[in-house]
Amino acid sequence: MTAQAAELVGGTDTLVVRRAPLGRVLRSELRMVLRRPRTLVGLGLLGLVPVVMGIGIAIATASGETGEGDAMAALVMGNGMLLPIFALSVAVVMLLPLTGAMLAADALAGESSHGTLRGMLMAPVGRGRLLAVKAFGVASVTLLAVVLMAVTGMITGVLLLGGDGMLTASGTSLPFGEALGRVAITVVYVALQVWALAAVALAVSAFTDHPLIVVVVTLGLVIVSGVLSAIPALDWIDPVLVTTSWEAVGEIVRDPISWSPLIDGALRAACYMLIGGSIAYSRMLTRDG
Amino acid sequence: MDRKRTALTVAAAGTAAGVVGLILIASPAGANEAPPTLPPVSAEALVQSVIDAKTPALAGAVELRNNIGLPIPGLPQGSSDDELARVYADGQGRGRIALRQGGGERTFVQDGTTTWLWNSSDKSVTKFTSEAKDHSEEKLADPATVARDLVELIKKDSTVTVDGTARVADRAAYQLVLTPKPTERTLLREIRIAIDSETRVPLRLEVLANGQSDPALRIGFTEFSTGAQDPALFTFTPPAGAKVTEGKQEKSSEDKGELLKSADLKVVGEGWDVVATGKVPAALLSAQIPQSGERGGPVDATSILKKLGKEVSGSFGTGYVISTKVGTALVTTDGRVAVGAVPQQVLIDALGQK
Incomplete structure (x- = not known):
């Protein structure tokens, strides 16, 4: 617990607060998040998603089906290095936001419902520091989930679907090194997008004692954003919705990459993180034990 | 009390900064900029310079807004500013057009002797040798050619004027306006073409219908830059596993x-x-x-x-x-x-x- 990490050294006249080294606090937070069974189950299931997709696509290829429908799915056949990008582009729509929301819900609302947050708030630990440690826990486990998906996706793709490089949507073939770079860009971009949503979830999490509410509100935000972006008359609202950035994942498989939608998406994520983070911080400041 | 005030300040400042940032991302660059000042030019001279101009080495992104009220097959519908294509040219007749189709892409590469046509949805490549180029598709995607043809064709039945300047894709441009002569019985009010002041490449084409303030159809560059391009863009090697077919132009024209x-x-x-x-x-x-x-x-x-x-x-x-x-x-x-x-x-x- 972070609260225990703060050490008090009392003098007769002055009270000197010596902080625990940040590295140790972050490590203990991470250990705590990763020890929860639901986190491990969630990570395991996410890691399986690309494997299941790869098996499905391999069966479809073997039975000679042409991948009608999703344009990227058609391209994945016989093009294994594309599988992690395809899997992440699918997961970013629902599975990863769900994971981010769950982690953020556990971080503050979950602690609060167990009564453990009270102890931390009472302890002489900066509230900002407490929030930062919690946010770090959420962010690094989210990143871990994304990296895990990319790795299982690459292994499944290369083993089942084959291909030593990557065939882009533009019809060019990239060597293995560059293909790896594209996967890395996808990991960074997708992690940023999930962080944006997790920051909003963390803000909700700071307000409530019920983790379920956090998950519901966050998924509600995703669904409402999706509905709003589907209404043609509300096209003008599109550029501010979280979901808009998710479509840009497809840009990564084009050659040459057009960076502007990706940069816009990353900036949009940063704005959401700023909003979510500042609201969460202000709530943490005013929240009493 | 003090802590509460700090909390409110942080929340307000952070949220405001975030919202402003979102709005800045949403608003296109140069939307509220004053039109640039350019030396005056007569309509005839402008049209002439467009016809004379050679396509320079350039890279750009093309956007299409279709507000006609009927879907055009194969093109995005609605007023969303979806990117339609990316265009590259090396100034010597070689070029590349990457046409978006949902998550997939159709790519046209003209490498000087051969035109390659790649379709990502079925991984097929069609090859046309020099004479048998697929002109219609290229014209469709390249606003330069579209506008140039229109200017030549329409001049005799319309009034051609230069109506001020505009900023398109962050470039200073002249606005050429074609208005139908009063005797013409048409639904169209005017056609506006923005022409880059430097390279004289048409940057944007807008079709305005009677009684409408917004263009019914708009095709134009959202990004435009000149300068030498990567030569690798103008070559195409059919990827392994793709079906390659020879385009047979003669038969289809028959x-x-x-x-x-x-x-x-x-x-x-x-x-x-x-x-x-x-x-x-x-x-x-x-x-x-x-x-x-x-x-x-x-x-x-x-x-x-x-x-x-x-x-x-x-x-x-x-x-x-x-x-x-x-x-x-x-x-x-x-x-x-x-x-x-x-x-x-x-x-x-x-x-x-x-």
Whole structure:
């Protein structure tokens, strides 16, 4: 617990607060998040998603089906290095936001419902520091989930679907090194997008004692954003919705990459993180034990 | 109390900064900038310089906004500012156009001797040798060619003026405006073409219909930069596992010729109120078209026409009129068709002229 990490050294006249080294606090937070069974189950299931997709696509290829429908799915056949990008582009729509929301819900609302947050708030630990440690826990486990998906996706793709490089949507073939770079860009971009949503979830999490509410509100935000972006008359609202950035994942498989939608998406994520983070911080400041 | 105030300040400042950031991302660059000051130029000189200009080495992104009221097959519908294509040229006749199709892409590469056509949805490559280039597709995607052809064609029936300047894709541009002469019977109010002041490449084409403030159709660059391009962009090697077919232009043009003969295509009128008339085989009107949705069986073409259009009758017989903001189409029950950027009456006149 972070609260225990703060050490008090009392003098007769002055009270000197010596902080625990940040590295140790972050490590203990991470250990705590990763020890929860639901986190491990969630990570395991996410890691399986690309494997299941790869098996499905391999069966479809073997039975000679042409991948009608999703344009990227058609391209994945016989093009294994594309599988992690395809899997992440699918997961970013629902599975990863769900994971981010769950982690953020556990971080503050979950602690609060167990009564453990009270102890931390009472302890002489900066509230900002407490929030930062919690946010770090959420962010690094989210990143871990994304990296895990990319790795299982690459292994499944290369083993089942084959291909030593990557065939882009533009019809060019990239060597293995560059293909790896594209996967890395996808990991960074997708992690940023999930962080944006997790920051909003963390803000909700700071307000409530019920983790379920956090998950519901966050998924509600995703669904409402999706509905709003589907209404043609509300096209003008599109550029501010979280979901808009998710479509840009497809840009990564084009050659040459057009960076502007990706940069816009990353900036949009940063704005959401700023909003979510500042609201969460202000709530943490005013929240009493 | 103090802590509460800090908390409120942080929340307000952070949220405000975030919202402002989101709005900044949403608003296109240069939207509220004053139009640039450029030396005055006469309309004729401007048109001439456009025709004389050679396409420089450039890279750009093209966007299409279709507000016509009917979907154009193969092109994005609606007013969303979806990128349509990315265009690259090396200034010496080689070029690359990457046309978006959902998550996939169709790529045209002209490497000097061969035109390659890549379709990512079925991983197919079509190869055309020099003479047999697929011009129609290239013209469709390249606003430069579209505008240039239009200027030449329309000049005799319209007033051509230079109406100030504009900033398009962050470049200073002249606005060339083509207005139909008062005698023209058309639904169109004007066509505006933004021409880059430096390279004289048309940057944007807007079609405005009568009684509308927003363009019904807009195609133009959202990003535009000149300068040498990576030569690798202008080569294409068919990837392993792709189907490569030789494009056979001659055969398809023969097919087209026969189709044209049976269609009995004619052009009535000239200028803005030009009307194309023709015939569709009666079999097509009663053809069973499988519905794209999962519900319902196939429908015949006539019932689709009934749904889309309005039934009219007159000296020409009975038919269905499909009207959009920029054009009208009339299909009669006996298979005659007239299409033009004109009101319904002009179409009826054109059918009567036969």
